[in-house]
Amino acid sequence: MYNLGIDLGGTNIVVGVVDKENNIIGKAERKTNLPRPAENIFEDMYAAALDALDKAGLSMKDIECVGLGTPGAVEPETGVITYSANLFFHNVPAKKMLEERFGKIAFVGNDANCAAFGEFIAGAGKYARDMIAVTLGTGVGGGIILNKKLHVGFNGAAGEIGHMVIHVDGEGCNCGRKGCWETYASATALNRMTKELLESTHDPILEKVIAAEGEINAKVPYKAAREGSKACAELCEKYAKYVATGVLNLINMLEPEVICIGGGVSHEGDALLQPILAYVAKESYTRENDEEMQTSIKLAELGNDAGIIGAALLYKNG
């Protein structure tokens, strides 16, 4: 048997057929075309699912259950999307709608939580009991898995690790607070710091890299550092310190077995990871413990597929 995983985003609806080895064997998509009624969006999920099944050489009768990852807050018991600013949803009974349309048992979770759960079951967290996923993208997202279950909180809104303040009275955040981790550790923050550097110094290497890239993106300071820019090497070090600050906070509070780092900036690999590991080795509360008793910090493995795979595996979250 197979499952369907649906990744509902502000731009695209992506549906994948996931086999028992947690591989996506067929994928199809539709435009989300916001704003429009939830009913129409769910119709397109069904249409995309049929396409994905066709690509996999399967049909709906081969499907055991359906999982949906959505932006916003999901009521854990009922699978109602209580609120999603991105989708303009308010109290959409997603689980019920999916079960009626697909004729299968359905599970609904927050998209960041689904991606975290996918990494936990099929990627960087395989065989672990606890894992926190950190996603360094436009913002800093995350998902917390404790005792092999997603920790969704009292009302399904837990996991907003990007909105932990690491700098009292610091940079303003969209959430209304000042100094949130995501204002220092997101790709957006890295781009801001690169822009500030560009404006405050004359760095020919940096200028050359930006000209070649055609824009300022998260790759720019790493590339410029590799090509010899000292100022960019320092900037990357500072950025790693900000990422490590939040990672260390998570370790000191929750001591998970694994922390996995994903999102756009994580494509820098060891250039990002190694300085973070150095900060953690120096500063974590349990740094004197034997190495196998410490949280291990890894790069995410599944990339953009994590959300689809995690949604398809939500049934394992009970």
Place this chain on the structure above:
Amino acid sequence: MYNLGIDLGGTNIVVGVVDKENNIIGKAERKTNLPRPAENIFEDMYAAALDALDKAGLSMKDIECVGLGTPGAVEPETGVITYSANLFFHNVPAKKMLEERFGKIAFVGNDANCAAFGEFIAGAGKYARDMIAVTLGTGVGGGIILNKKLHVGFNGAAGEIGHMVIHVDGEGCNCGRKGCWETYASATALNRMTKELLESTHDPILEKVIAAEGEINAKVPYKAAREGSKACAELCEKYAKYVATGVLNLINMLEPEVICIGGGVSHEGDALLQPILAYVAKESYTRENDEEMQTSIKLAELGNDAGIIGAALLYKNG
């Protein structure tokens, strides 16, 4: 039947007999007299237990199980105190030693976790599913209860919420980091801020209160504020902001049903609590939700007894 709860501290060993309604009905203590061998300390626990039983009009045969709260890290499976800097303990098999000496099933936990668990079962967290206890004392301690169980982490060291950085590059902390929550939100931090205020301005009300108290303690700025010192009112407001910053971080990440605030500074009651509630109402990620769907923030109820009661109730943590 009754249980014994033992609160092992750097100065005193306190043992309480706890009844089925979670009341302490007999209490006795011994000096910890550090440094000395663990065996001798455990002997004194037993002697204090006999005293406490005598006061309660009971004997050891009325006791079902024994719980111990200790500083340091405890291996969750084995009840070994792997390391305690305060007690100079290294790999002390506390559970085994208690079971041999008392002839009862024994449970061992970190002292801050025991106090949190006591508040959860018998105090501010009664009837809740999740609770985080925050203790504003010499440091900022805490304990995290999720799904009715203590979250002790991968190796028993979770819950160090005071060592979450809220101010990158801020005040130096004993743990080796800079800007930890406890360097801004502990009673020690409040005393530091009061001292700085005293040195930088001439505030006759503050000076009078300090003279009356005979020292700078956490009560001083609150008392001076009540007596009309504007500078102290501002200081208390700033301190509340620091406490609220960490509380908000915990809510955004873990969305517990209850956060309970204890420790010395919590005796200020509403003067401490109300400004924190105002910050949370303004800044939490779920502030638009209905009130009954929000984390409720309460003062701790059990005071210093929380640790004994929590230790005696550890058997409920499984």
